Amino acid sequence: MKKLLMVTLCFLSIFGCKTNSLLSNYNTQGNLKANYHLECIDLSNLKNYHTPADVYPAIKKCIESDNLQFASQLFAFAGVYGKFDMKRVKDRSAHQAIAVLRINNFSNIDSEKSKAFQNYIQDYLKQGSQELENTCSQIKMIGKPNYIPMYMVNHGISAFNNNNTPLYENFDAEVSWSEVLDNYLHCSVN
Template sequence: MTNIKLKIVRSCNVGFIVALATAFSPLYSYAQSGGVSVNYEAKGNLAITHKLACMSLSDMKTDYTPADIYPAFADCVSKERYDDATQLFMLAGAYAKFDTLRVTDQTAHEASTVLVIESLANIDEAKKLAWSENISRFAEGDEKQHAEICAHIQHVGAPTYYPGYMIQHGMNAFSPAPPAPLVESFNASKAWETTLTAYLQCAA
């Protein structure tokens, strides 16, 4: 499944995200055996470390993972706090992008897509549509909203957590002798700058 990336979101109909969430609920890696679906899930896969409710972006902390933030985003949608929902969605996406730059297992990088799908699975369709209209303003080039989100995310700062939620989502989690889960000599400052400028498209 294709990653949902902000640079794509800004140029495409974000209703696709809502449609995707509606179509797949929940989504897990599985194998078919004799017509029976068997779920395989490594310990820590997409694990929540902080149970968060809807909140403003200014209340976010750098030790909150995307697995923590996406449920808060969905709670905002449920409570019709669509501006907050969009801001949390962008932060979660940015943190997930940052994690793909440091997690070596390519198969683990779909974690954020699954988290989006699962977080919106039980949200009322009318509310999902209303949120999609909110985020469409960003996708269609609302520069004021874009600048505000960039400023808030820059203020929150780069992730400080260990990306176990993503590492345990990949196939290497099932290997008896997996390779190093994180990129050697990872340059966090450069990766965060790349996330801000290339992914979020914030001004340098």
């Protein structure tokens, strides 16, 4: 329950965020870039090559069309994939890509719709709920990410110096996938 609350608080904190016009914004090519432009789709239509940068705009479309079930499923998927990518990308500044994707996609959603989604997702992703178990099963069937997370790599400060390898060389994908499913989404990993 504590971890669900933390995920929910992280999500809730992104709504209503404003940017300061005095900030400078430097970008590299590929920063937060979506490779696929998805509509509001059922989780079963996602593949392991869809990145969080592909999925967050689809979540927005679902929220705006009041399809909160699909939005919740996609939100769980994007969260799991984002956490997995954070485990394998060395540059910690690049990890902020997930928060920025959420801000970019959710900050201008109608407040009533965003509140409805926040309320819905708290129940939908409640630990032990049948909905969470079904979502976990579908995400497990899709499998761990099968892409290089350039949307995230190009978001970090290391993208400005080409002198390093962006991913951990000895990254254990199987262990990290199990950890993310268990610790982030609270899926049973069996």
